[in-house]
Amino acid sequence: MIAYHRTALAQQLVQALQGKTLLGDAHNGLFLAAPRRTGKSTFLQGDLAPALQKADVEVVYVDLWADTRRDPGALIAEAIAQALQGHLGLVARTARKAGVKSVKVAGALDIDISQIGQVDGLTLVDALRSLHLAAGRPVALIIDEAQHALTSEAGEVAMTALKSARDQMNQPGRVNLMLVMSGSDRDKLLRLVVSAGAPFYGSQIQTLPPLDTDFIAHVATLVEAQRPDLVPVDRAALQEAFTAFGHRPQFFMAAMGAVLSPLSGHKGRFEPALQQAAQDQQSQDEAQMESDFLGLKPIEQVVLWRMLDQGSRFRPYDAEALRFYRDKLGSPISVQQAQKSLESLRQRTPALVWKSARGEYAGEDAAMHRWFEVRREAGAWPPGSAQGNLAMGEE
Numbered sequence: 001m002i003a004y005h006r007t008a009l010a011q012q013l014v015q016a017l018q019g020k021t022l023l024g025d026a027h028n029g030l031f032l033a034a035p036r037r038t039g040k041s042t043f044l045q046g047d048l049a050p051a052l053q054k055a056d057v058e059v060v061y062v063d064l065w066a067d068t069r070r071d072p073g074a075l076i077a078e079a080i081a082q083a084l085q086g087h088l089g090l091v092a093r094t095a096r097k098a099g100v101k102s103v104k105v106a107g108a109l110d111i112d113i114s115q116i117g118q119v120d121g122l123t124l125v126d127a128l129r130s131l132h133l134a135a136g137r138p139v140a141l142i143i144d145e146a147q148h149a150l151t152s153e154a155g156e157v158a159m160t161a162l163k164s165a166r167d168q169m170n171q172p173g174r175v176n177l178m179l180v181m182s183g184s185d186r187d188k189l190l191r192l193v194v195s196a197g198a199p200f201y202g203s204q205i206q207t208l209p210p211l212d213t214d215f216i217a218h219v220a221t222l223v224e225a226q227r228p229d230l231v232p233v234d235r236a237a238l239q240e241a242f243t244a245f246g247h248r249p250q251f252f253m254a255a256m257g258a259v260l261s262p263l264s265g266h267k268g269r270f271e272p273a274l275q276q277a278a279q280d281q282q283s284q285d286e287a288q289m290e291s292d293f294l295g296l297k298p299i300e301q302v303v304l305w306r307m308l309d310q311g312s313r314f315r316p317y318d319a320e321a322l323r324f325y326r327d328k329l330g331s332p333i334s335v336q337q338a339q340k341s342l343e344s345l346r347q348r349t350p351a352l353v354w355k356s357a358r359g360e361y362a363g364e365d366a367a368m369h370r371w372f373e374v375r376r377e378a379g380a381w382p383p384g385s386a387q388g389n390l391a392m393g394e395e
């Protein structure tokens with residue numbers, strides 16, 4: 001496996017987070033979106049975190065998908081507590097053994113040791129301030145899959161607490177708390193920033209650029225070094241294949257491995273075989289979504305259809321939605337039936353529908369929205385049956 005580092009990009013983001021760039025708003029929070037499997041987590045952990053550490057910043061990384069059964073607020077608190085404990089170290093450990101309940105951090109803040117990591121006890125704001133004092137340097141909190149916080153009330157509370165911590169700890173010219181949030185779905189991340197009631201109202205969502213030409217050049221050089229017989233590698237063909245793989249390095253590298261393997265039985269240039277593999281993957285992805293869709297009950301299909309069609313305007317139970325369901329199905333359905341369908345779309349594995357704590361719905365995977373748009377533009381929606389043929393009778 002190869003690791004390609006995006007050092008320059010990480011460096012720019014560090015500057016922005018520190019508020020050192022003339023323009024931009026990253027010191028108020030950096031929100032990064034990019035499609036699934038395009039290298040977000042790898043970049044955050046492998047490039048951005050080390051770059052921040054080098055700039056003398058204390059980094060806390062937490063992935064809200066690490067355990068989706070756990071509350072996002074608790075996961076965040078725990079990650080901060082762990083970092084804090086690392087700094088309190090000896091003091092706290094001996095204090096606990098000696099039965100002492102609280103310790104002073106940097107001679108100032110009193111911390112109740114038994115409360116660290118408990119959201120209601122030591123609040124997130126206090127925990128972050130303690131960490132800042134104990135570490136003696138600015139703190140960066142990197143939250144991966146941040147949109148997941150919006151699926152529970154406790155998660156929403158945690159986000160609001162982080163906003164408040166940011167406002168308390170940062171002053172113009174002095175950034176003590178840097179917040180980085182990433183997710184695979186721009187529309188969901190938007191809910192953190194877009195409405196006046198959103199915790200990070202006023203911030204913008206940035207797109208984490210996909211791996212690109214430099215990554216391809218890097219891979220091509222590696223191939224040429226290992227296989228002199230293949231020099232020169234056709235970089236444009238590699239680039240094309242990588243784009244067809246949706247800029248997802250994992251699939252691309254696996255296909256490279258397969259076509260370059262001595263076991264592939266493949267003769268001559270490998271590039272056409274790679275491009276073929278990319279096309280196969282694309283059709284396979286689409287076939288998977290199609291079969292997922294066709295595997296649903298007719299009533300689930302129309303509810304999902306309405307959701308994909310309406311995007312953020314989706315209201316599952318309003319009169320218009322109910323009319324839509326009836327038109328497509330050929331018979332009316334009740335609010336309860338629509339509710340039940342949405343619930344089962346959420347409960348499937350993999351889930352097809354995402355729900356926020358405020359009762360907003362969206363597709364679980366943004367790829368499904370793209371698939372829908374493309375098919376609709378091509379006049380190929382709904383899949384499988386011709387439009388109007390959806391009411392198949394069986395339940």
Ligand SMILES: Nc1ncnc2c1ncn2[C@@H]1O[C@H](COP(=O)(O)OP(=O)(O)OP(=O)(O)O)[C@@H](O)[C@H]1O
Nearest residue numbers: 002003004036037038039040041042043184249250
């Ligand atoms: N810079 C890179 N160099 C080489 N391989 C990479 C790089 N970035 C990502 N990958 C590979 O791509 C795959 C996906 O990466 P990663 O998990 O970082 O993506 P992600 O966007 O966080 O995915 P998800 O949406 O599932 O969270 C991994 O197998 C990883 O090894």
Ligand SMILES: [Mg+2]
Nearest residue numbers: 040041042144
């Ligand atoms: Mg990830």
